[in-house]
Amino acid sequence: MTAKMFSPALAFALAGFAVSAPAHAQEIERTYSSPTATIASTASVPAGARLVFVSGTVPAPLDPANPNDLGDTRQQTISVLERIKATLEAQGLGLGDLVKLTVFLVGVPELEGRMDSAAMNEVFRTYFGTPEQPNRPTRSTIQIAALGRPGMYVEIEGIAAVAP
Structure with a gap:
């Protein structure tokens, strides 16, 4: 198409869209199946957002003197989320910036x-929705068959995003 094919009204409308679209697109949008849903149904990340990929994180021992005591699934989930929180904070981010998590649980x-x-x-x-x-x-x-060590029940990886 050449510039002659656009009417002044169309050019004005397109110019208005180009100015207003980025303001809306600057936010990370999440949708939920219900107000009390534990997780988001979708997360839309705008172009140009900073993405941080958090590698699979496993629990720390409950007591460093006893490295084989990792606790139960509840205790391990707390440990993993605290470790992810610290990793994100080192990047200037927080748990609220996470848009995707993959949780691996052992039976x-x-x-x-x-x-x-x-x-x-x-x-x-x-940790989320509070x-x-x-x-x-x-x-x-x-659910997976096993993780790297006996007694390890939880590993979580994630993607955080910060809008431009």
């Missing part, structure tokens, strides 16, 4: 080899 003996998603979700609700931190990321939770 536990007390649930006959099924993952303890209830314990993980209980902890998750104390008055102090209202953002909730999208999330996938997957």
Whole structure:
């Protein structure tokens, strides 16, 4: 198309769109299936946003003197989220900047080899969707056969985004 093919009205309308579109596109938008949903259904990240990929994070021992005691799924989820929080803070970010998490859970003996998603979700609700931190990321939770060490039940990786 040549410039002669555009009418002045169309050119004005397109110019207005070009000016107003970036202001709307500067926000990270999340949608939820309900106001009380634990996770977001979608997260839309605008072009030019800074993305930070957080590698799979595993729990620290409950007591450094006993490196094999990692605790149960609940305790491990707290440990992992605290470690992710520290990693993000070192980048000038916070848990509210997470737009996607992938949670890997190993089945536990007390649930006959099924993952303890209830314990993980209980902890998750104390970190996301709270008055102090209202953002909730999208999330996938997957049961896997094992992680790197016996007794390790939780690994979480994530993507954080900051709008330009």
